[in-house]
Each structure stands twice: as structure tokens, then as C-alpha cells.
Amino acid sequence: MEGVIALYIVMLAAFAGYEVIARVPVILHTPLMSGSNFVHGIVLVGAMVALGGAGTPLEQAIGFIGVVLGAGNAVGGYVVTERMLEMFRASGDRKKTKESA
Amino acid sequence: MGGWLPDDVATLLIDASYLLVAFLFIMGLKAMSSPVTARRGIVVAGVGMLIGTVMSFLYPGMGNFPLMLAAIAIGGGLAWWSGRIVAMTDMPQMIALYNGMGGGAAAAIAAVELLRMASAQPDAAAAHGPVVTALAAAGAFIGSVSFSGSLIAFGKLQGLIRRSFRFKGQQFVNLLIVAATLAIGASVVVAGHPTTQTIVLFFALALLLGVTMTLPIGGADMPVVISLYNAFTGLAVAFEGFVLENAAMIIAGIVVGSAGTLLTQLMAKAMNRSLGNVLFSGFGEGEVAAGGGVTGSLKPIEPSDAGVMMAFAQKVIVVPGYGMAVAQAQHKVWELCQLLIEKGVMVRFAIHPVAGRMPGHMNVLLAEAGVPYDLISDLDEINAEFETADVALVIGANDVVNPVARTDKGSPIYGMPILNADKAKNVLVIKRGQGAGFSGIENHLFYLDNTRMVYGDAQKVAGALIHAVKAAG
Numbered sequence: 001m002e003g004v005i006a007l008y009i010v011m012l013a014a015f016a017g018y019e020v021i022a023r024v025p026v027i028l029h030t031p032l033m034s035g036s037n038f039v040h041g042i043v044l045v046g047a048m049v050a051l052g053g054a055g056t057p058l059e060q061a062i063g064f065i066g067v068v069l070g071a072g073n074a075v076g077g078y079v080v081t082e083r084m085l086e087m088f089r090a091s092g093d094r095k096k097t098k099e100s101a
Numbered sequence: 102m103g104g105w106l107p108d109d110v111a112t113l114l115i116d117a118s119y120l121l122v123a124f125l126f127i128m129g130l131k132a133m134s135s136p137v138t139a140r141r142g143i144v145v146a147g148v149g150m151l152i153g154t155v156m157s158f159l160y161p162g163m164g165n166f167p168l169m170l171a172a173i174a175i176g177g178g179l180a181w182w183s184g185r186i187v188a189m190t191d192m193p194q195m196i197a198l199y200n201g202m203g204g205g206a207a208a209a210i211a212a213v214e215l216l217r218m219a220s221a222q223p224d225a226a227a228a229h230g231p232v233v234t235a236l237a238a239a240g241a242f243i244g245s246v247s248f249s250g251s252l253i254a255f256g257k258l259q260g261l262i263r264r265s266f267r268f269k270g271q272q273f274v275n276l277l278i279v280a281a282t283l284a285i286g287a288s289v290v291v292a293g294h295p296t297t298q299t300i301v302l303f304f305a306l307a308l309l310l311g312v313t314m315t316l317p318i319g320g321a322d323m324p325v326v327i328s329l330y331n332a333f334t335g336l337a338v339a340f341e342g343f344v345l346e347n348a349a350m351i352i353a354g355i356v357v358g359s360a361g362t363l364l365t366q367l368m369a370k371a372m373n374r375s376l377g378n379v380l381f382s383g384f385g386e387g388e389v390a391a392g393g394g395v396t397g398s399l400k401p402i403e404p405s406d407a408g409v410m411m412a413f414a415q416k417v418i419v420v421p422g423y424g425m426a427v428a429q430a431q432h433k434v435w436e437l438c439q440l441l442i443e444k445g446v447m448v449r450f451a452i453h454p455v456a457g458r459m460p461g462h463m464n465v466l467l468a469e470a471g472v473p474y475d476l477i478s479d480l481d482e483i484n485a486e487f488e489t490a491d492v493a494l495v496i497g498a499n500d501v502v503n504p505v506a507r508t509d510k511g512s513p514i515y516g517m518p519i520l521n522a523d524k525a526k527n528v529l530v531i532k533r534g535q536g537a538g539f540s541g542i543e544n545h546l547f548y549l550d551n552t553r554m555v556y557g558d559a560q561k562v563a564g565a566l567i568h569a570v571k572a573a574g
Contacts (some may be wrong), residue, residue, distance in 0.1 A: 006351065013355075014358070024134040055217070073203035
């Protein structure tokens with residue numbers, strides 16, 4: 001990738017991250033930290049590429065550990081974030097779920 | 102597996118899918134910024150992750166597929182299982198654990214890349230320019246620190262590590278480790294053809310730094326540290342994204358790095374601590390003087406009388422603290438509030454940014470008990486309302502309602518934003534015993550003329566209050 005293009009990507013992504021978080025209410029800080037933790041679980045993809053190209057047994061072992069850890073980051077991050085956010089309900093929603101139950 | 106597609110087609114498909122992944126991640130995070138759409142947000146981001154993972158199997162020239170699938174099954178399965186069973190009160194350390202895994206994965210990518218450089222012919226190694234090598238090493242360094250540091254944070258919050266290890270000159274030792282690691286990293290970049298021993302030493306030092314940096318930090322400051330390591334992992338992932346020329350990793354990593362840095366600052370500010378202060382000094386140990394000058398006395402009240410007081414109030418503001426969650430009283434408290442609401446009492450929950458173990462944690466615990474989020478207000482929204490409240494019900498909260506933070510310049514918590522519970526007409530404090538808060542500071546709120554103490558386990562007291570409110574007819 002061209003160095004300058006990469007720098008553009010970095011700058012824009014940094015602004016995007018900042019803007020997206022800047023408007024988050026405090027009540028969502030914990031799920032949000034967990035959610036952003038999930039997003040960097042994309043490291044799984046890189047770990048797969050590293051393992052996919054590994055030649056020596058040592059490289060394979062480290063690549064294997066990398067994929068295990070990356071998959072843990074992605075799946076664990078998703079499960080706990082989803083569990084937390086699933087519980088957030090407004091007063092109106094509550095009544096609806098009560099009636100349907 | 103990618104063999105059945107021409108390489109250029111596979112590459113194009115992967116690139117296109119990564120663009121979609123980046124789009125879905127940012128849309129997902131944006132949706133997570135409102136409680137109405139938050140649930141949809143994580144699902145959107147999850148779809149992105151699934152697409153990215155599946156498409157990555159198409160990479161031309163990849164091997165080791167059985168190993169890869171086994172690793173995904175093991176890591177994903179264990180994380181899925183642990184994520185399902187973890188209690189909501191233990192959420193902060195689980196986030197730390199999963200975050201550490203991400204940092205470890207980024208470090209592993211760097212390790213494989215650097216080892217490949219070590220084993221390759223000198224001319225082949227030149228394919229990685231010094232810039233890419235430097236980025237790989239930087240990602241390895243940050244990712245390793247995040248990995249071992251997060252594991253220590255997990256251990257501390259989980260209660261596996263109970264002591265804070267400090268010794269004289271600790272900062273100096275940490276600085277030495279940083280300098281040594283950077284020097285070795287620089288030598289790898291300059292040489293371009295590192296030995297395996299150098300690489301092992303580099304990683305060992307970086308992992309050690311994560312441990313020595315995190316061990317001295319007290320449990321109360323851990324949320325800030327976890328948030329910082331979250332940003333670290335994001336950066337490490339982005340750096341390895343450069344090495345692998347993987348746009349999805351660069352964008353996702355930088356977005357998290359920048360968002361995480363902002364989130365860390367917000368948290369540190371809410372706790373009235375600067376980031377440097379959290380990292381380089383202990384809290385609650387040493388020279389904290391128990392604030393003198395308390396006037397008045399602690400005035401106990403029976404739950405039955407307290408219940409009557411609330412039943413005939415017009416407006417009650419509940420201030421929950423971590424003590425409530427420890428006593429698992431949130432369900433009973435919400436039952437009590439529902440009773441009051443049925444009687445026509447206006448009920449609000451006031452949440453301090455550091456209630457619970459990290460900002461927003463208390464909201465999760467209340468949501469679990471079924472409290473609708475529109476009854477929950479944060480500090481800025483609710484503070485002006487305490488003056489019109491008949492009762493402020495403080496449950497297991499202490500320092501966050503201590504008025505000395507406003508008045509006593511000598512107090513360690515001076516300047517910390519607090520909930521103005523003392524401005525309410527009556528204050529009821531449910532508390533286990535007469536001890537001070539985690540910081541060891543006397544709470545002047547408890548001694549005010551309009552404050553009454555209800556002693557006992559929060560869950561039992563809430564049950565007694567429910568009885569009293571029912572009896573008040």
C-alpha cells in the first residue's frame with residue numbers, strides 16, 4: 001500500500017473513531033468499550049493470514065496461538081456486548097414485552 | 102481453499118469485502134452511541150466480522166487450514182462459553198481478558214513476520230522495508246504490553262492477585278525496560294535481518310513491561326487502565342494491518358485506537374484523575390488523611406420509618422453504588438421503585454460516572470434488573486434536580502456523594518464531580534456498617550441534619566422497605 005494513501009486512511013479513521021465516540025452517553029460507556037474491544041477482534045483475520053503463510057513449526061505454533069487469541073477476542077467481545085445491550089429497554093418497551101409474555 | 106479462484110479475483114473479492122467490513126464497523130459503533138439503536142449496532146458490527154473472517158479464507162497461497170479451523174473453534178468456543186456464563190458484575194475483567202487476547206494476537210502476527218525475516222535469505226528479507234519492519238516491531242511492543250497488562254488487570258479484578266506490588270525506583274525500572282525494548286527493536290529495524298534470540302528477548306521484555314506497569318495500579322483505577330489497553334490493542338492491530346497490507350485491520354484498529362483514547366480520557370476525568378496519575382502513582386495507600394472536621398452525628402432510622410418517608414414523597418432519587426451490586430440488591434430496589442411509581446411517586450436513578458467498576462457499568466447492572474433506561478440519568482442531567490427531591494436514597498455509594506469534594510481543598514477527592522444528594526430535603530443512606538469508603542475518607546453527607554442512616558445488608562433493607570411502603574397503604 002502506498003505510504004501516503006495509508007496515512008490518509010489513518011487520519012480519516014482516527015476522526016471517525018473520535019466523532020463516533022464523542023456523542024456517546026455515559027450510560028453506554030461499558031458496552032461501548034466492550035463493543036470497540038470487539039471491533040479490534042478483526043485481528044483474527046490477520047492472525048489467519050499469518051498462520052496461513054507460516055512455514056516452520058515455530059511459526060505455525062505462534063500463528064496457531066494468534067488465531068486462538070484473535071478468535072477469542074472477536075467471539076468473546078461480541079457475546080458480552082450483545083448480552084449487555086440486549087438488556088437496555090425503555091419504559092414503553094417493557095410494557096410491550098410484559099403484554100406479549 | 103482459495104485455489105479454485107484466480108488470485109486476482111480472490112484479491113478483489115477480499116478487498117471489496119474489507120471495504121464493507123470497515124463500513125459495517127463504523128455504522129455499528131455509531132448505532133451503539135444511542136440506547137435505542139445500540140443492540141442493532143453490535144449485530145451490524147458482528148455481520149461485518151463474519152464477512153471479513155469468511156472471505157479471508159480466500160487469500161491466495163494460504164495453507165495450514167486444519168490448524169486454522171481448529172484454532173478458531175478452540176478460541177471462539179472458549180470465549181463464547183465464558184462470555185455466556187459471566188455475571189454482569191464481573192463484566193469489566195472479562196472485557197480486559199478479551200482485549201488482552203486481541204493484543205496477544207497482534208503480537209503473534211508480528212512474531213511470525215519477524216521470525217520469517219530471521220529465517221529468510223538476506224535478500225528476501227529486504228522485501229520488508231525498514232518502515233514496515235518498524236511498524237511490525239511497534240505493533241509487537243504495544244500488543245505484548247496490552248496482552249500481559251490486560252491479564253494482570255483481569256487477575257486483579259477477579260481477585261486472583263490481591264496485592265499491589267510496589268518498590269522503590271519502580272518507575273526507573275520500568276523506564277529501563279522501555280529503553281531496552283526500544284533499543285532492541287531499533288536494532289532489529291536497522292539490521293533488517295534479526296536473529297531468533299533477539300526477537301525472543303524483544304517479546305520477553307515487552308511482556309514483562311506490561312506486568313510491571315500494571316501490578317502497582319490499584320483496583321479502583323483499573324477501568325482506566327483497561328480502557329487504555331483497549332486503545333493500545335487497537336493501535337497494535339492497525340500497525341500489523343500495515344505490515345499485512347490489510348485495510349480492514351488498519352481502519353478498525355485506528356478507529357478503536359482513537360475512540361479508546363477518548364474514552365480513557367473521559368473516564369479518567371470522571372474519576373478526577375489524570376492518566377499520568379493513574380499510571381504512575383498508587384491510590385488509597387500512603388498519605389491519605391481521614392478528613393477531619395466532621396460535625397454532627399450519625400442518626401440511624403428503622404426501615405419501617407424510612408419506607409413511610411418514601412411512600413409519602415413526591416419525588417425520590419435513587420443513588421446506587423457498587424455496594425448495591427455486591428449485595429445483589431438491584432432487583433429488590435427496582436421492585437421497591439415500581440411500588441413507589443404505582444403510588445404516584447416520581448422515581449429517578451442518578452448514576453455517577455464511576456458508579457460500579459467502570460463508567461456505565463451500573464447502568465448495565467440496573468438494566469439487568471429491568472430498570473428502563475429513561476428513568477436513569479447521569480450526573481449532569483440530574484444534579485439540578487436534587488433540590489426538588491423529597492428523598493435521596495443512597496444505596497452502597499459513598500465517595501461519589503461526599504460533599505467535601507466540593508468544599509475541602511485538602512481532601513484527596515477535592516474537585517471530583519459528585520452527585521449533590523446532600524441538596525435533597527431528606528437523605529436516606531443504606532449502608533452495611535459505619536466504615537469509610539474505599540478511599541478511607543469520612544463522608545460528611547452521613548453527618549448532615551437531614552440525613553438518616555439505615556444499617557444493614559442492602560438486599561434485606563430493600564425488602565424491609567418494600568414491606569413498609571406496602572403497609573403505608
